[in-house]
Amino acid sequence: MSSLVPTGVDGLDSILSGGITAQSTVLVSGNPGTGKSIFGIQYLYTGVSEYDERGVYVSFEEDEDDIRAAAESVGFESFGEHVDDGDIVILDKRQMLREADFSTAVDRLLETIEDGDFDRLVLDSLSMFQLFFENEQEKRTYLLKFSDILKANGLTSLLINEQGAVFPETEVGLENFLTDGNIYFIQTPTESGVNRYVWVAKMRKQEIDTDIFPMEIGQGGIIIHERAAGFSMMGRTDSPSF
Template identity: 75%
Template sequence: MVDVTETGIDGLDVILNGGIVENATVLVSGNPGTGKSIFGIQYLYAGVEDHDEKGIYISFEENAEDIRQAAESVGFEDWGEMVENGDIKVYDKSTMLREEDFNTAIDRLLQDFAGTTYDRLVLDSLTMFSLFFDDEKENRTYLLKFSDILKKNGLTSLLINEQGAVFPETEIGLENFLTDGNIYFIQTPTDNGVNRYVWVAKMRKQDINTDIFPMEIGQGGITVYDRAGGFSMMGSEDQPGF
């Protein structure tokens, strides 16, 4: 048995056989609007709410107010209080993009980490992370370095990745092999909206269910359903996304 970190997502922890392996770095991929950022927000929120585990949210794309509004839009009303109390530390785009190079940004993070114990981290997203680097080789080198830093600091981390292809034409990049797990968020259009799905393609050290499962986004965040759970395949017009 390995120690795991529960995601806080109804149904997903069952697929993961309990949760994500502690100190793992997991790649979360999908098209825009599939629920990746809501997943990251919910992961940190559940850590504080249910497990007294502090979290870090790093965003290269949104400011802190945008992130708070996204959290509140799915019912996480205490997000702002958690940030004010220091239970969730937010590094938004105004912080991350003002640094001239990756090492300076990481040094700032490590200084802030010192003396405070964090358990969970979300990086949103790897697409913007790559702006620090001049070429793909340098990008991959620093991604590996960053993953090592996260593990050494005892963080169980989600790295969000914008994926251009539409399932099943998935794009397999080197980042898929550098991380401990791969979770895909998928959506398909319908006459009434979209159908949403989640697929756990890989999770090292875990016996996982690699089937594709339906999911919804609503008040309370993401819910993942068993195939026999009565999930409506007609979609919904009032599902928020971020």
């Protein structure tokens, strides 16, 4: 049986029967504000603080200061110390978008992961990463190559994807079929704010629970309420499908 990498998110690892399959590439999709970036930060923070696993955070959208501030906002006070110590390496938009050239950006990333002994990687976001490609065929080719490179370097990776549709089955991109797993973060409006949910739609080589589960973001990061499965969301009582 394949070894599993715990995400550190209460409830989610139970849904995943222990965590994410080691050296896999998982797509994390959702609308802006659903908690995808916090999930990526929590994943790397857990790796360093609980499992002595070093990580890389690649951001095409945020500066390092913004990422540090996001981590501190949910109680990961020592996140910055791990960055200062080199256990978490941040490649932010100032570095990755310094030149509008795909090869240069990827070379910078590859130099980092090949020179260091890293276990986890977060790419935020795939939507910006894909702007380097001119057509679907080129995008497919490079995504496959990129995923293979990450696995070859022993990385278990989260690729964050911005999604316009509220419900995931209404917007299925090519990247959904090129990754080993798909996790969706969903939010629906209410009179008092929003309700947030998580749906693990696919994970190769492992058993998962495909119900939709409520989640919260607070001090300590994300919590999934796994015992609340089977609820109705916007009138839905069944598990969604493509």
